[in-house]
Structures are given as C-alpha cells and as structure tokens.
Amino acid sequence: MKVNKTLLVGATVTAGSLGWLLSSKENRNHLHNMKEGFMTKIKKRKSEDLPVEKGGNPDPQNIEDNSMVSEGAMTSVQYYNEKKQG
Template sequence: MAKRLNSMLVLGLGVAGVGAKYFSKQENRAKAMDVYQSVKDKVVSLWCEQNPSACEDLVEKAGNPDPYDLGDSRMVSEGAMYSVDYYNKEEQQQ
C-alpha cells in the first residue's frame, strides 16, 4: 500500500513539474485559455440546446437581479455572511 502511495506521489510531482514548465511560457498559457474557452462555450451551447428555458432565465436575470426573488436574495445574503463570519473568526484568533 505504501509503495503504491509513493509511486502516486512521484507521478503527481512529475505531472506538476511538467505542467509548471509548460505554463511558464505566455503562448502556452494563451493556448490553454483558448482551449478552455472553446470547451466552455461548447458545453454551454450543448446545455442550452437541451434546456432552452434555463438559458433564457439566465440571460433575463443577468445583470438585473430582482429584489423580490427570495431564493436569489437568500443566496446572496448567505454568501455575504460566509465572508463576514470568516473574517470575524480570523480576527478573534489573533
């Protein structure tokens, strides 16, 4: 078991090293971002083809939140409280 774990660790470090070397060049980072964008666009378009009403809702709500949408407002307030709670915990530890 430990031998397998060690080999996985060495493999992970090797992959991380190769990745770091590859992304050290600006042109490789740009290529990777282009591939990421194209894959993301394809996934979103496929998802919108399968569920067009969901895409219409997203476009309708984007940039114009409804203050009376309780589910959306609750999600925003929970997100805001998470960061406030995290900050308070960090300050109390010091």
C-alpha cells in the same frame, strides 16, 4: 505516515508538467483558448437541451409514458414507506 511512491512520482510529474506548460506566455494563451472553447461547447450543449418539450405536460393519450411515470412515482413512495416502517 507511509506515502505511496507511485502517487508521489505522479504528483511530481504532474507539477513539473504544469510548471513547464505555464512557463511560456504562448502555452498559457493556448491553454486559455482551449478552456474557452470547452466552456463554449458546454454552454451550447446546455442550450440545445432546453426547453424540454413535454416537461410537466404529459400527454394523456401516451399510455406507455404515463405508466412509466406512475411506476417511478410508486417506486419512490415504496422506498419512503420502507424507510419509515423498517
């Protein structure tokens, strides 16, 4: 089995860097704090996206939105019919 030399060098450098990074307690703490900050940002972003104001309750007077939804619905029906018939 032939191994790509670039891939092998990249994996070696990555493993070496990770080993060096985790060798110090200070570096491990820094990495842990970065991970926690990243996870906090993700959770905050998710909570900002919810609740969806119009989810499941389209306004009957919003013609553009309703036509977009009906076109999307017809696209999926058309795709299903083509797969079943073709």
